[in-house]
């Protein structure tokens with residue numbers, strides 16, 4: 001049986017042989033992975049750990065926070081602030097950026113995360129996850145400001161997520177494809193279980209919250225209607241639908257077997273670009289999907305090229321199997 005390759009060994013080889021990552025970035029990824037192990041333990045305790053239910057507080061997104069949202073955020077902050085690899089962090093759960101305290105050494109990187117995506121699924125025992133994105137801080141010794149985070153997705157140097165499901169799986173890219181590590185709870189380490197993740201260009205499976213259909217723009221309605229017409233319609237094949245309401249779980253399925261995920265703009269709140277956040281949900285997921293041979297757009301352009309104006313900026317998301325994303329995007333651009 002082939003020797004088990006740990007996350008540490010994979011990262012050392014990416015640093016030494018591939019030159020894809022610097023020592024501080026290797027440390028950063030290992031620290032994030034350790035934090036995800038701790039979050040996984042808290043999630044797995046559930047009711048036994050007194051961590052279910054609401055925290056009676058609201059975040060900047062206007063969403064009621066769950067206890068585990070706050071726990072996961074605190075775990076990531078505490079794990080990353082002292083190591084000397086980071087200059088600052090940003091989180092879905094925090095209004096503004098978090099500067100590494102002066103008592104700790106300042107590092108080269110900026111870390112952004114959604115500490116626990118899919119929180120509405122926590123209390124019903126459905127998969128949730130942590131999403132993270134890494135950017136380089138600007139050169140020079142001046143203090144970090146929020147504007148330093150406002151970089152387009154093509155600037156990411158690492159991105160990934162950890163899905164807390166039947167298995168705890170860390171999925172990562174540093175620009176050399178997508179790899180998956182499964183947590184070996186007996187060893188307490190992440191073990192490489194998938195090395196060359198590839199998304200099939202075609203699929204028969206779409207993921208969207210169908211209850212919003214009446215609010216969608218025409219290109220999305222056209223795309224979904226054609227899928228629903230099945231083999232008798234223009235697509236000439238039947239489609240299946242999945243919607244976990246946890247982006248990490250839906251994206252993990254797509255990275256594993258293909259599919260197309262959509263969270264489009266809708267007319268309920270016309271001024272809101274979409275529900276999902278660009279910096280710590282759409283950008284990291286878009287890079288992972290593109291690194292696995294898929295595509296990711298906001299309906300008209302690559303997610304990774306979307307100009308950034310605000311830290312908590314929202315964006316419509318269409319990602320997954322390339323031929324399907326290209327099709328639904330063409331329905332927007334041919335208007």
Ligand code: P6P
Pocket residue numbers: 117118119120209245246247248263275276
């Ligand atoms: P809806 C979870 O709250 C999340 O941000 C994503 O993980 C998920 O894809 C989406 O919202 C689900 O939204 O409107 O279907 O509950």
